[in-house]
Amino acid sequence: MTQKTAKKTTLKPLGNRVLAKRQEPEETVKGGIILPDTAKKKQETAVVVAVGPGKKLDDGKLVPISLKVGDIVLMNKYSDQEITIDGEEFIIVKFDDIIAIIEE
Numbered sequence: 001m002t003q004k005t006a007k008k009t010t011l012k013p014l015g016n017r018v019l020a021k022r023q024e025p026e027e028t029v030k031g032g033i034i035l036p037d038t039a040k041k042k043q044e045t046a047v048v049v050a051v052g053p054g055k056k057l058d059d060g061k062l063v064p065i066s067l068k069v070g071d072i073v074l075m076n077k078y079s080d081q082e083i084t085i086d087g088e089e090f091i092i093v094k095f096d097d098i099i100a101i102i103e104e
Contacts (some may be wrong), residue, residue, distance in 0.1 A: 009085050012052070013050055013051060013052035013092060014053075015053070015054070015056070016054055016065060016096065017052045017095065018048055018050070018052065018065065018067060018073075018092070018093050019048075019049045019050040019051070019092055020046035020047060020048050020090065020091050021046060021047050021088070021089070021090055022045075022089070022090075023046060023072070044074055044076070044077055045075075045102060046072070046073055046091060047072055048069055048071045048072075048073060050069065051068070051069070052065060053065075054095075055095070065095050067098070072101065072102040073098045073100065074099045074100045075093050075097050076097045076099060079093055080093040081093070
């Protein structure tokens with residue numbers, strides 16, 4: 001009997017783009033009320049999954065992205081491109097649209 005292994009798709013961002021996974025919003029509020037999907041606010045925080053090489057300047061120099069895999073970031077609202085890879089949802093966002101790194 002032959003066993004097939006599923007091929008895992010990889011995605012490497014280009015230029016000054018970042019691949020991230022949006023953090024899931026809380027299912028319930030403080031009073032114990034469960035929110036339906038339509039009432040949940042779109043989160044602006046995400047966990048960095050991969051980073052591109054950086055931005056190339058006019059003189060040819062490369063400015064690397066100052067993020068690393070695992071960083072939790074705050075980004076501009078609606079600044080991302082949503083994609084699905086192997087059934088998982090990710091976002092691609094330009095580094096310029098990332099506002100801050102959240103440190104806990």
